[in-house]
Amino acid sequence: MVVLPVSRGREGAGGLTGMWRIKRPVVDSSKCTKCHLCWLFCPEGVVRRGSKGEVWIVYEFCKGCGICAEVCAAHAIKMVREV
Amino acid sequence: MIATGNHAVAYGVKAARAEVIAAYPITPQTQIIEKLSEFIEKGEMRAKFLRVESEHSAMAACIGASACGARAFTATSSQGLLYMSEMVFWAGLGSFPVVMAVVTRALAPPWSIWNEHTDMLTQRDAGWIAIMCESVQEAYDSSIQAFRIAEDRMVRQPVMFGLDAFSLSHTSERLELIGQEEAEAFLPAPEGGWKVIDFQDPTTYGNMAGPERMMEIRHSIMERVKDSARVIEEAASEFSRISGRGQAGLVEEYRTSGAEVILVVVGASSGDAKDAADALRDEGIRAGVARLRVLRPFPAEKIRAAVQGCRAVAVVDRDYSLGSGGIIGQEVASAIGAKPFNYIAGIGGRDLSVADFSGIAKDAISRAEAGEEGREIWWGIKG
Amino acid sequence: MVGHQGITETFTLKSLTDEEYLLPGNAACPGCAAVMAMRIGLKALGPRTVLIVPACCMSVAQGHYPKTPSKVPVFNTAFAASAATASGIRAALEMKGITDVYVVCWAGDGGTADIGIQSLSGAAERGDDLIYICYDNEAYMNTGTQRSSSTSEGARTTTTITGKAERKKDVPGIMMAHRIPYVATACASYPLDFANKLRRAVSIKGTRYIHLLSPCPPGWRYPSEKTVEVGRLAVETGAWILYEWTGGRCRLTGPSSGLADRSRRRPLEEYLRIQGRFSEADPSKIEAMKKRIDEEWEMILELCKG
Numbered sequence: 001m002v003v004l005p006v007s008r009g010r011e012g013a014g015g016l017t018g019m020w021r022i023k024r025p026v027v028d029s030s031k032c033t034k035c036h037l038c039w040l041f042c043p044e045g046v047v048r049r050g051s052k053g054e055v056w057i058v059y060e061f062c063k064g065c066g067i068c069a070e071v072c073a074a075h076a077i078k079m080v081r082e083v
Numbered sequence: 084m085i086a087t088g089n090h091a092v093a094y095g096v097k098a099a100r101a102e103v104i105a106a107y108p109i110t111p112q113t114q115i116i117e118k119l120s121e122f123i124e125k126g127e128m129r130a131k132f133l134r135v136e137s138e139h140s141a142m143a144a145c146i147g148a149s150a151c152g153a154r155a156f157t158a159t160s161s162q163g164l165l166y167m168s169e170m171v172f173w174a175g176l177g178s179f180p181v182v183m184a185v186v187t188r189a190l191a192p193p194w195s196i197w198n199e200h201t202d203m204l205t206q207r208d209a210g211w212i213a214i215m216c217e218s219v220q221e222a223y224d225s226s227i228q229a230f231r232i233a234e235d236r237m238v239r240q241p242v243m244f245g246l247d248a249f250s251l252s253h254t255s256e257r258l259e260l261i262g263q264e265e266a267e268a269f270l271p272a273p274e275g276g277w278k279v280i281d282f283q284d285p286t287t288y289g290n291m292a293g294p295e296r297m298m299e300i301r302h303s304i305m306e307r308v309k310d311s312a313r314v315i316e317e318a319a320s321e322f323s324r325i326s327g328r329g330q331a332g333l334v335e336e337y338r339t340s341g342a343e344v345i346l347v348v349v350g351a352s353s354g355d356a357k358d359a360a361d362a363l364r365d366e367g368i369r370a371g372v373a374r375l376r377v378l379r380p381f382p383a384e385k386i387r388a389a390v391q392g393c394r395a396v397a398v399v400d401r402d403y404s405l406g407s408g409g410i411i412g413q414e415v416a417s418a419i420g421a422k423p424f425n426y427i428a429g430i431g432g433r434d435l436s437v438a439d440f441s442g443i444a445k446d447a448i449s450r451a452e453a454g455e456e457g458r459e460i461w462w463g464i465k466g
Numbered sequence: 467m468v469g470h471q472g473i474t475e476t477f478t479l480k481s482l483t484d485e486e487y488l489l490p491g492n493a494a495c496p497g498c499a500a501v502m503a504m505r506i507g508l509k510a511l512g513p514r515t516v517l518i519v520p521a522c523c524m525s526v527a528q529g530h531y532p533k534t535p536s537k538v539p540v541f542n543t544a545f546a547a548s549a550a551t552a553s554g555i556r557a558a559l560e561m562k563g564i565t566d567v568y569v570v571c572w573a574g575d576g577g578t579a580d581i582g583i584q585s586l587s588g589a590a591e592r593g594d595d596l597i598y599i600c601y602d603n604e605a606y607m608n609t610g611t612q613r614s615s616s617t618s619e620g621a622r623t624t625t626t627i628t629g630k631a632e633r634k635k636d637v638p639g640i641m642m643a644h645r646i647p648y649v650a651t652a653c654a655s656y657p658l659d660f661a662n663k664l665r666r667a668v669s670i671k672g673t674r675y676i677h678l679l680s681p682c683p684p685g686w687r688y689p690s691e692k693t694v695e696v697g698r699l700a701v702e703t704g705a706w707i708l709y710e711w712t713g714g715r716c717r718l719t720g721p722s723s724g725l726a727d728r729s730r731r732r733p734l735e736e737y738l739r740i741q742g743r744f745s746e747a748d749p750s751k752i753e754a755m756k757k758r759i760d761e762e763w764e765m766i767l768e769l770c771k772g
Binding site: 102103105112129130131133134135137140143144145146147148149150151152153155169170173185275279280281282285286287288289291292293296311411 | 512513516518525526528529530531532534536537538539540541542543544546547549550551552553554555556557558559560561562567584585587588591592594
């Protein structure tokens with residue numbers, strides 16, 4: 001049998017990386033100016049932007065690095081400690 | 084035509100229609116890549132020639148090309164092979180059907196450009212099928228068969244074939260070529276069934292494998308390299324049919340029937356061993372020769388059958404595993420279940436003549452008659 | 467759009483595709499600038515891209531077989547071999563008549579400035595048609611922060627515990643000396659500058675080189691949320707200069723274009739103090755580092771005079 005080290009693209013190649021998180025980013029949509037810097041800088045690609053410019057976070061894989069909150073000029077993202 | 088072993092390889096690779104050739108010059112391999120470069124520049128061969136800056140890069144480029152489903156070839160020798168070694172393993176462990184000619188040459192220091200097989204044998208655990216050629220004609224024939232074996236869908240492992248430095252690489256002999264139509268029938272254009280870089284089916288090749296996955300990948304290579312024995316014999320028999328020339332397959336037996344002593348040999352000096360067997364038979368000593376054409380997969384059963392019933396087995400190694408003996412000697416010992424008389428000879432280009440083979444055969448018989456156990460003997464060592 | 471006709475649009479935050487070619491849940495550290503840049507880079511390059519990755523943080527970040535975060539073909543190769551592997555891939559694609567593909571090496575600073583420089587130089591001298599991106603996190607990070615020739619002067623690593631004595635190797639300079647058609651620097655904190663440099667790179671045939679500064683939270687010793695700020699400070703203090711060099715002409719890009727006058731740069735200390743790795747740098751070391759930075763600027767400004 002030919003067994004080759006071929007991998008296929010899927011989410012979670014490094015596991016359920018959301019489990020790594022100590023703090024979770026929480027978006028306050030009332031403050032969000034839809035500038036999308038959080039989307040641009042998220043290393044993980046877990047910030048999503050919708051058709052109306054709204055953003056949300058895929059927590060399953062968000063590692064909680066906190067970059068989105070740092071780059072948000074409107075301070076619309078808060079890092080909240082996981083319990 | 085009349086050609087050197089090196090040019091024979093170039094003609095073979097041309098007939099095989101290699102698509103990417105990446106190589107770095109080293110004596111005594113240079114004629115192979117010069118000739119191929121000339122074929123391409125004159126428009127006689129359609130291929131990309133990458134004149135890379137090292138052997139490591141040569142094999143890396145061949146692997147990259149092979150990953151795209153292209154037929155890839157390189158040639159090297161000695162220090163070049165050792166410098167390339169990381170990528171030799173990469174090709175073998177990654178299952179890329181690259182083909183490589185190795186012009187066997189001693190390793191430095193001290194510097195030597197002369198013949199010895201140690202360089203090629205250092206790579207014996209890399210997942211490559213390994214062939215050693217006896218003649219200019221066999222170098223040509225093997226270079227075409229190598230691609231067919233490598234690309235077989237049940238094998239898909241790389242193949243290296245060795246040519247003894249100078250005594251084969253630079254020696255001119257009669258060479259018969261096969262027609263392009265026959266070559267294409269024997270070895271069709273690469274369908275690239277082994278391609279791993281595919282934009283229709285994008286994958287990642289070779290990222291981290293954990294302990295729960297690695298053994299199966301390695302076991303698969305072990306099985307395929309072993310099973311390639313059948314493919315090697317099929318390729319030899321079909322090539323024999325289209326060329327009208329006998330092909331050795333895994334092991335060539337010469338006058339082994341009823342032999343009391345059998346010389347187990349490899350490479351270009353096998354012809355001298357056969358001449359020695361003839362001369363010994365004339366003297367009334369029943370000598371035979373078993374030539375290992377294929378070293379990986381190691382044809383243990385064939386060699387066991389070849390030497391069965393003979394009183395003295397003399398394995399002649401043109402190589403060494405320092406601290407253990409001759410490399411082929413160890414392999415044969417493991418195949419026949421007894422340590423043979425293991426002659427280390429012809430190191431660093433030291434002459435290995437018909438007289439030497441006769442002497443070795445007689446020495447082995449007298450040791451066997453004296454009831455000696457098999458052991459390592461450095462043949463012809465001075466003072 | 468793919469092929470040597472290039473990408474026609476200038477990338478903006480709006481025009482970058484929402485398609486993710488680097489999927490979430492990869493194994494990179496939180497706050498990793500290298501995956502941040504790879505995500506943006508793949509958005510710019512699109513699906514007809516093959517990545518060649520030598521041993522580096524990215525070989526770990528891909529996670530475990532049989533899974534991968536990548537939706538474009540990725541070929542893992544040996545540490546020293548990325549450029550040569552890419553040359554072979556390009557040669558094979560050419561033989562197969564496939565011309566609308568970007569062949570891209572994605573290597574760390576160790577795999578570029580140290581062990582891989584021979585094969586990179588070989589490919590560049592041959593002019594092989596590939597884009598080579600060095601993401602420079604200034605040390606051997608996936609082995610635990612050992613010094614490379616691309617480590618910044620003064621930086622503490624596990625093999626230079628009192629700070630690196632020597633200056634950083636100028637790999638973009640080495641690549642310019644090969645007279646390849648495109649050399650640029652970039653920084654993960656300026657993703658659009660990077661994306662647009664890729665846009666220019668793909669419009670040119672031959673060997674193209676981009677050296678991308680890639681801050682590293684564990685290796686540079688700062689909290690993961692500061693990655694963008696650290697990279698910005700590298701540029702705003704003048705410690706890292708953003709430029710591109712095309713056909714012998716050099717121009718400053720992004721914030722660097724306003725920093726030729728050194729009085730407009732922020733004090734170097736702001737960049738150093740935000741990171742733990744420069745904690746051993748005393749005032750005399752910092753003065754020496756400032757002098758080197760001035761020398762780098764002089765050299766680049768000289769090239770910009772063209």
